[in-house]
Amino acid sequence: MTDWLIQQSPAVQATIRVLVFVLPVLIIVPGLIWWERRLLSWMQDRIGPNRVGPFGLLQPIADGVKLFFKEDITPAAVDRLIYFVAPAVALFPAFAIGATLPWGPHYGPLMHWTPIADVNIGILYILAISSLGVYGVVLSGYASNNKYSLLGGLRASAQLISYELAMSVSLAGIVMATGSLKLTDMVAEQMKPLWGWDAAAVFQNWFIFTPFGFIAAVIFLICMVAETNRAPFDLPEAENEIIAGYHTEYSSMKFAVFFMGEYATMFIFGGVFATVFLGGWNMLPVNWDVLAAQVPAVAPLARVMDGANYWLAPLWFLGKCAGGITFYIWLRATLPRLRYDQLMSLGWKSLLPMAVANFIVVAIWIMCTKLYGPAGGWIAMFVALAIVYVLYLNVVSATSKSGWYAQGRIRMTEGAEKRRPIALVDPTKEVRP
Amino acid sequence: MTVFMVLSTIAILAALGVVLFSSPVRSALCLVFNFFTLAFIYFGLKTELLGITQIVVYTGAIMVLFLFVIMLLNLGGPQTWKERFEFRTVLGFGFGFALAAVIASQVFANFQYFDKPQAPDSFGSPQALGRVLFTHYVWPFEIASILLLIGIVGSIMLAKRKL
Amino acid sequence: MTGNNLADYLTLGLIMFSIGAVGVIVRRNPIVIFMCIELMLNAVNLTFLAFARFTPTTAALADRAESFMSGQMMVVFVMAVAAAEVAVGLGIIMAIYRLRNEIDIDEMNLLKG
Incomplete structure (x- = not known):
């Protein structure tokens, strides 16, 4: 199979890889919509769509048919060129972003099938393309010639610029720890022994299990939700404030394109998170071949698992992407929307300094590992983390007067207690029947 | 072509x-x-x-x-x-x-x-660029970072209504 | 992408630079003028990279990496300066708009004696 693939011309190879990658995404998107509606309704103690097809599985297709046959309304005063270009611009990053994601192993018989382009700027490519996602929102918001849409576009551009920064810096630490921008190198790095200890070679060094990687993962996760404009960061389309934000004026297929782009982006971002922090296509953080060598009692089972881990790699990867989607839905069902100033201060005042501090901690860890070996590196890292935490406490006590910083959490009801209750009946006046 | x-x-x-x-x-x-x-x-x-x-x-x-x-x-x-x-x-x-x-x-x-x-x-690869940027061009790099810092401070000063 | 020579890239750079220069002179909207300046900067970046790729190095410098990296380094610094410039420039435009409620470039004549 692989020999046959390599013998083709580069263009044919790329086309085959793109088909292998894009078709699953296209097929999965309706399933995601069904999963979101169903899971959300379970979380909210409802039943959800269950009429069309078994368990309501065909509901998204029915919705698609409905959208397809709806009248395509173009408002009179829109900027027509930009109005028509915007949905296409919104869909583009969703499908382009996954080009450097490894869906499967980078060695052995499966190696040449994924990723589509194993370039040595892989993670930068993802950041670059995800930063293009803002254009669809901003342009559609502008072109609709509608105050609510414009507000949505403005909110989106400010939000995406703010969170892009923290996202890049949190990934920069991981890039430093890997020593490469290539995503296959990142997966290979995560298959090494846990924490660099040969004694723990059975376990894989997934970045989420390392201290710096865990902090980076939390920051990346929050920024990822903000980048995809999902709850609780869905200010650009906040239904009860600005109707539907940037896609208020879009109907029929153009709306469906926005909808599809949003879900595809969520799915792919789940894949990015899995690749960078959750060991890529690996099923569990266990090196099965090492386990087979070290513990003869479970050797047969470990060999079977090793084969399953290798040959079913795309399945595990898709499973992790689906887990990311489920996390998104869980967030949407749980958290209320942030206010705009809370959004900005969360991005600039906590996530960005945290990401930068984490970046410096990684640098110290690498330096001390080179100087004193793995143990010295980890000791230095914990000392550095402790120092950073003390500094953070100092900052908190210094700025204890200013809002939510003092509470150490975002207070969703801030300001509500200051407001006077609206008296419908004047209490001073006596009302007589 | x-x-x-x-x-x-x-x-x-x-x-x-x-x-x-x-x-x-x-x-x-x-x-x-x-x-x-x-x-x-x-x-x-x-x-x-x-x-x-x-x-x-x-x-x-x-x-x-x-x-x-x-x-x-x-x-x-x-x-x-x-x-x-x-x-x-x-x-x-x-x-x-x-x-x-x-x-x-x-x-x-x-x-x-x-x-x-x-x-x-390979002259445009991250490795080649990074090696030169942090050895031969490290002073210009640091000066550029200070320039960016000044840019941040300046734009905040300009854009904020009252500090 | 084989078969290009240096003159192709330089021609593209010069056309973009000229268009940017025309835009700076012709347009009256300061934001568009600003965008034309960015266009000119990018034309220069392209020229730097083309020269970095195509010009031969001297034999004395051939073994030193920085001999053919200087073009790329210039582009890195141009990008850094452009980012700072845009932040400050757009801040100035917003300040002017807040002060005068318009940003027509012909009306900005406060410094005239």
């Missing part, structure tokens, strides 16, 4: 669009297209790190800022003033053609025959 021709045609058309569209938002959109195609031309020159940096910095950050300001000041709508035709327009186009002619004469006289890439193919 054909790829380069297509890309450069798109880039030139988009550059023309920046100047000729009267709506600033359309100009900005054209500029985004121009920067995006330029990134692919950079890939063709084997400087892939700078190509991707081009997308991150220019299309991802700078142009979003432009669009943000255009929309914040609400300059994009049909109520924008019309560009007047005046003497300056003629002067500008004349100057542009003269500039192009002067540079073109030098380009075609001197650089026709450099048709073989001299630098190695």
